[in-house]
Amino acid sequence: MPTTQDYEYLLDCENVIGVDYDEAENEVRVFVSRKLPPDALEDEDDVEKRVREVGDTEVTVDVVDAGYGEEREGFDPLATLEVVPEAATGRSDRHRPVPGGVSEANAELSAGTGGPYPARITEDADGEASEAVWSDAVGPHDLVRLSNNHVYARSNEADIGESILQPSPHDGGGPDDEVGELVGYVPIEDGVRVDVAARSVDREREADRYHELDGAWPTDVRRGEYGELRGETLTKTGRTTGVTSATVEATSASVEVEFGAEQGTVRLRDQLITDYMSEGGDSGSPVFREDGELVGLLFAGSFQQTICNRIENVERQLGVEILLEEPGEDGGGGADEDDEPDVPVYTTTFETDLEVDLEGATLDLESVTFDDRPSPGATVSATVVVAASEPGAYWLEVDGERRTLEIEADDSDRALEFDVSIPDGADRSVALAVRGGAVE
Structure with a gap:
């Protein structure tokens, strides 16, 4: 069966900048910088004629416009x-x-x-x-x-x-x-x-x-x-x-x-x-x-x-x-195989990615805890505790869910609950993305 490289000769035609052969469909797809009617092309630049000249009478030829509107290399x-x-x-x-x-x-x-x-x-x-x-x-x-x-x-x-x-x-x-x-x-x-x-x-x-x-x-x-x-x-x-x-x-x-x-x-x-x-x-x-x-x-x-x-x-x-x-x-x-426990240990290890603005107000992560035991494929409630450097408006994002919060002058920290989905393929640990900062 032919391959795409067997049709690379079409790249020598005017405006042709890409070619692909699909064996399953027996189709040659030709990408051109601009699509012209056949009567505007010389015979050596007409991809349909070029394919037929080499004896490919059964293959389908599909010309696709790349949208440049001009001749390109x-x-x-x-x-x-x-x-x-x-x-x-x-x-x-x-x-x-x-x-x-x-x-x-x-x-x-x-x-x-x-x-x-x-x-x-x-x-x-x-x-x-x-x-x-x-x-x-x-x-x-x-x-x-x-x-x-x-x-x-x-x-x-x-x-x-x-x-x-x-x-x-x-x-x-x-x-x-x-x-x-x-x-x-x-x-x-x-x-x-x-x-x-x-x-x-x-x-x-x-x-x-x-x-x-x-x-x-x-x-x-x-x-x-x-x-x-x-x-x-x-x-x-x-x-x-x-x-x-x-x-x-x-x-x-x-x-x-x-x-x-x-x-x-x-x-x-x-x-x-x-x-x-x-x-x-x-x-x-x-x-x-x-x-x-x-x-x-x-x-x-x-x-x-x-x-x-x-x-x-x-x-x-x-x-x-x-x-x-x-x-x-x-x-x-x-984890190393030598570290594998002899009995189940129902804990979760976190990689915590916290983005903060180091100039002005900052938000710090204090802790992350699960209300229920995490398990692969489950959705569990997580309590995230954060502390702010000063009163103001902040944002917090956990596992892709973002919220805003106001920190008052007498607040030392703030706890928020998020639903976290544990991947089906999770083994002994799961990485949870936690990010936050000040609202400018």
């Missing part, structure tokens, strides 16, 4: 545009700990999005199984955060060790906002399958959460059967357009992307294409299925489409393993 990478759109509310703020899906970029760039965390460098990261360039300062089992090469490594132009800022420079990030350094990337070149780079992390300042998404996501990492995603709905969280969803149009596409004067137009293979769900500055966004499975890393698009790397290719070509939660200090996925 390729799609746009979504972090190198000259005009960067305004960020969605809260996305350009300074976040500590840092979640995925907010403004992040190289100190010499404009704006992008921080992506999947935690990703663990594998044993063969600098071997034959990986195509990455890595810093000597990191090695197997170290944790990193991912985004695009063109967000962290400036499309191959950055030196290892360059500063990564949160928020991005365009959003006001400066030297005091450094959250890590560039430590690895896969070079952008023809035939590559990913646009990915990694930065170093300070684990105390990172959150394995994704801004404004379900706290239990990712529920899994997809490592195969990508053809089944055609027609499904995917959701991303990113700096510019926030949380948006779109339908998968292609699952193994070869696309041309314009990376600027230095890199020119580069052909990437094996890409996911959805309809519109992103704009400039969303590059690096993590992309999920509706059940929370991590499937892609967003990097490019047009006025009509969004293009994402398959997350399995990101892992393989960079030489990392994306984890579902931050591991224990020993590098494992949780």
Whole structure:
């Protein structure tokens, strides 16, 4: 059976910037920068005629308009545009700990999005199984955060060790906002399958959460059967357009992307294409299925489409393993086997992410207690006690539910009750996101 690469000759046609072959439907989907009637095309630029000329009489040809309205060499990478759109509310703020899906970029760039965390460098990261360039300062089992090469490594132009800022420079990030350094990337070149780079992390300042998404996501990492995603709905969280969803149009596409004067137009293979769900500055966004499975890393698009790397290719070509939660200090996925109790212990351990404004009024977390014994799949009532530095209006968010409260002069602390859902797959511990601060 043919593959998408068998139809890459169509990328030589005028206006064609992407092509995908769907074996299940025996269909070639061709993405064009502008759609013209057949009588306006030369024979060598008519994709229907080109396909028939090579003897493919049974395959269906579907031409999809990318919406540029002009002839182009390729799609746009979504972090190198000259005009960067305004960020969605809260996305350009300074976040500590840092979640995925907010403004992040190289100190010499404009704006992008921080992506999947935690990703663990594998044993063969600098071997034959990986195509990455890595810093000597990191090695197997170290944790990193991912985004695009063109967000962290400036499309191959950055030196290892360059500063990564949160928020991005365009959003006001400066030297005091450094959250890590560039430590690895896969070079952008023809035939590559990913646009990915990694930065170093300070684990105390990172959150394995994704801004404004379900706290239990990712529920899994997809490592195969990508053809089944055609027609499904995917959701991303990113700096510019926030949380948006779109339908998968292609699952193994070869696309041309314009990376600027230095890199020119580069052909990437094996890409996911959805309809519109992103704009400039969303590059690096993590992309999920509706059940929370991590499937892609967003990097490019047009006025009509969004293009994402398959997350399995990101892992393989960079030489990392994306984890579902931050591991224990020993590098494992949780508690050591030697620490396993002989009898059940009905307790819950919390990772508490509390964001506060260190200037002016602050809100501090005093305690979190459950009224009933937590168990996987249950919804239990939690009492959260906070204390304020001074009277005023404050906000408190627990497990995605946000409330406001007034603290009077004679109040030493305040207790609020929240309903907390325990994930079905929870084992011996559960991470509960608790955040709060002053209302400006």
